[in-house]
Amino acid sequence: MEKIILTVDDECATLAILQTTLKKKFVIVKKNNGKEALEWLHEGNLPDAIVSDLNMPVMGGLEFVKHIRASGLFRNIPIVMLSCHEDSFKRIECLLAGADDYLVKPFNPQELEIRVFNLINRLQTA
Numbered sequence: 857m858e859k860i861i862l863t864v865d866d867e868c869a870t871l872a873i874l875q876t877t878l879k880k881k882f883v884i885v886k887k888n889n890g891k892e893a894l895e896w897l898h899e900g901n902l903p904d905a906i907v908s909d910l911n912m913p914v915m916g917g918l919e920f921v922k923h924i925r926a927s928g929l930f931r932n933i934p935i936v937m938l939s940c941h942e943d944s945f946k947r948i949e950c951l952l953a954g955a956d957d958y959l960v961k962p963f964n965p966q967e968l969e970i971r972v973f974n975l976i977n978r979l980q981t982a
Contacts (some may be wrong), residue, residue: 910939911976
């Protein structure tokens with residue numbers, strides 16, 4: 857069965873890069889902000905991993921991660937955060953909120969693909 861990756865970003869260019877990069881190995885679902893992504897999850901959808909931007913309108917990535925980790929149903933989904941913030945404060949804030957990984961934009965698409973693949977595999981073998 858194909859693995860599903862929920863991608864969450866308000867920038868069409870980033871969503872397009874994620875789609876192009878990850879579609880070789882995964883089914884990609886695209887949402888424009890955390891609120892849309894949560895609504896999709898609450899409709900009964902369960903992705904194998906989430907790749908989310910940090911800065912988005914309506915509901916940003918940090919609030920989105922906190923909602924995911926507070927949920928009984930979604931708390932174990934691996935989450936990779938993307939952000940243009942290179943400072944360690946933002947990275948630490950995201951990791952403390954429950955993100956599994958953090959990549960700075962612009963990111964290497966191959967590195968992202970490997971990180972997502974590794975997170976999913978680790979979860980399956982645990």
